[in-house]
Amino acid sequence: MPFTSSNPTSPMATDSSIASSTPSGSAGLDAETLRSQLGDIAANAGIRRWDLGAACSSDTSVQVDRGEAKQLKGAQRSSITIRVWNDDGLVGITSTSDLSPSGLARALAGARDASAFGNPDDTPAFSPLATAPLASLDQPIHEPAGILQLLDTLKDAERQLLARHSAIGTVPYNGLAERTSERIYLNSDGACRQQRLSTASLYLYARAEEAGRKPRSAGAVRLAYGAGDLDVAGCIDEAAERTISHLDYAPIETGRYTCVFSPEAFLDLIGAFSGLFNARAVLDGVSLSNRESLGEQLAVPFLSIHDNGLHPGNVGASAFDGEGTPTQRLALIEGGVLRNFLHSEATARAFGVAPTGHAGLGAKVSVGADWLEIGATTGSSGGQAGLNRFQADQAIVWIDSLSALHAGVKASQGSFSLPFDGWLVRGGEARSIEAATVAGDIRQVLKAIIGFEGEAKITPDGLCPLVWVEGLSITGEA
Numbered sequence: 001m002p003f004t005s006s007n008p009t010s011p012m013a014t015d016s017s018i019a020s021s022t023p024s025g026s027a028g029l030d031a032e033t034l035r036s037q038l039g040d041i042a043a044n045a046g047i048r049r050w051d052l053g054a055a056c057s058s059d060t061s062v063q064v065d066r067g068e069a070k071q072l073k074g075a076q077r078s079s080i081t082i083r084v085w086n087d088d089g090l091v092g093i094t095s096t097s098d099l100s101p102s103g104l105a106r107a108l109a110g111a112r113d114a115s116a117f118g119n120p121d122d123t124p125a126f127s128p129l130a131t132a133p134l135a136s137l138d139q140p141i142h143e144p145a146g147i148l149q150l151l152d153t154l155k156d157a158e159r160q161l162l163a164r165h166s167a168i169g170t171v172p173y174n175g176l177a178e179r180t181s182e183r184i185y186l187n188s189d190g191a192c193r194q195q196r197l198s199t200a201s202l203y204l205y206a207r208a209e210e211a212g213r214k215p216r217s218a219g220a221v222r223l224a225y226g227a228g229d230l231d232v233a234g235c236i237d238e239a240a241e242r243t244i245s246h247l248d249y250a251p252i253e254t255g256r257y258t259c260v261f262s263p264e265a266f267l268d269l270i271g272a273f274s275g276l277f278n279a280r281a282v283l284d285g286v287s288l289s290n291r292e293s294l295g296e297q298l299a300v301p302f303l304s305i306h307d308n309g310l311h312p313g314n315v316g317a318s319a320f321d322g323e324g325t326p327t328q329r330l331a332l333i334e335g336g337v338l339r340n341f342l343h344s345e346a347t348a349r350a351f352g353v354a355p356t357g358h359a360g361l362g363a364k365v366s367v368g369a370d371w372l373e374i375g376a377t378t379g380s381s382g383g384q385a386g387l388n389r390f391q392a393d394q395a396i397v398w399i400d401s402l403s404a405l406h407a408g409v410k411a412s413q414g415s416f417s418l419p420f421d422g423w424l425v426r427g428g429e430a431r432s433i434e435a436a437t438v439a440g441d442i443r444q445v446l447k448a449i450i451g452f453e454g455e456a457k458i459t460p461d462g463l464c465p466l467v468w469v470e471g472l473s474i475t476g477e478a
Contacts, residue, residue, distance in 0.1 A: 031193070032192060034054075035192050038104055041101060041105050042108055048085075048188065050084045050108065051082070051186060051361075052080065056078050057181035058179065059073075063174055064158050067155055080097060081094075084112045090118030092115030093114060094111040124345060131324075137319055145178060157235070160236050161206055167210050167247055168240070171206050173219065174204050175201070180198045183195045183318065185320060185323070198226060204219055208244065218421065223316070223460055245430070248431060252433045257474050258396055259469050260389045260398045260468050261469065262398070264459050265402050267462045268405060270372060273411055276442070278368070282341060283347060288443065294338055294341070296338050301377070304376065304377040306329055307369050308463075311463065313463060373456075374467070375464065382452055383452060385451070390428045390430070397433070397436075398423045398424075399421075399422040400420070418437060420436065
């Protein structure tokens with residue numbers, strides 16, 4: 001499978017002839033040796049212009065069910081994509097998992113043959129920044145804890161979560177995983193990128209049920225560079241508190257409410273409409289934005305949204321994208337104004353700007369956001385000051401998490417209608433909402449933000465505070 005996003009995670013088998021000394025669990029690729037081998041093979045085949053994107057990982061994960069192992073899994077994943085340009089400038093692409101000299105020769109030959117069928121109207125080129133300096137990332141490499149230790153840790157976490165409340169009967173969705181991985185980008189113009197990384201993740205999703213009442217569920221996620229660094233206790237606490245808080249639920253009347261989005265929910269909503277900022281979507285005519293949209297007032301004047309894959313809170317950050325372009329912090333909305341689009345080399349060339357480091361790798365290159373920072377524009381008032389949902393004069397709908405984003409969002413139209421979990425806050429008291437949907441238009445949402453509550457929170461998808469939005473349509477269960 002080739003790279004299909006700006007932060008690829010699917011990865012690659014190795015050949016002993018290019019192995020190097022690396023931390024335990026790493027696939028041990030040597031980018032310089034691989035580039036030299038590929039260059040020699042390409043030269044012998046008469047291929048002058050080529051590039052390669054590759055990733056490899058070793059993954060270990062466990063799941064449990066009421067104190068017993070439910071699934072123990074280990075996997076080595078691989079992905080290698082090779083592109084070749086022919087003398088007419090057309091591009092052919094092939095995928096492989098064989099890095100032996102013969103495997104590379106076959107892949108290059110296949111891409112060369114495929115180039116005869118390349119699309120002359122869409123011809124990617126090398127990123128002009130593929131050899132530019134990269135930012136230094138502080139990403140410690142951890143030795144794998146091992147599957148048995150992962151199993152013991154998850155069993156104990158499940159046991160503690162089940163003990164938090166008599167109504168919590170199961171933790172149906174849970175998992176503890178660790179990964180060591182490498183990414184490489186090479187091209188015939190001398191680009192040679194390599195990054196090694198270790199990550200770990202924990203998720204706990206509890207289910208509670210009381211007699212005569214509907215089951216209620218909630219969960220929590222934690223990420224770290226190693227399993228030993230995971231905030232297991234914090235994950236248990238959050239999953240328990242959120243699940244228990246939904247036990248005392250009640251229906252909500254249909255109407256328009258001021259809503260307070262949790263950081264996770266608002267990031268999910270913005271992510272669902274990230275085509276607003278995506279130059280590929282603009283060129284393909286499937287974005288709410290167009291070429292002339294830059295400089296337009298898209299949101300309230302105190303809102304800023306940046307894409308910053310380099311943020312220290314972004315566990316798993318990539319120093320470069322699928323084309324070798326360095327990752328950077330990019331202002332998407334600043335002062336409510338649309339400032340930039342996310343670009344690959346091809347879209348940047350079409351717009352006459354520099355690539356932004358958000359590309360995948362392919363014959364038609366994809367573009368995607370990395371990690372969003374949402375908050376008040378520097379120097380602005382930040383909207384209404386002192387917002388507190390528990391001190392509001394009117395009833396507030398506190399939206400904790402959104403569901404069915406794949407079905408309830410019409411990204412090219414701007415509209416959404418999404419089920420959510422949350423609470424109705426009235427008179428300082430929060431009561432879980434039995435079942436409801438929130439509906440609106442993303443363009444109206446961005447212009448109906450009242451302000452922010454509390455400090456911005458680091459989540460797996462970005463950085464965001466609680467976001468207040470007025471006048472959203474809430475439909476309760478009939």
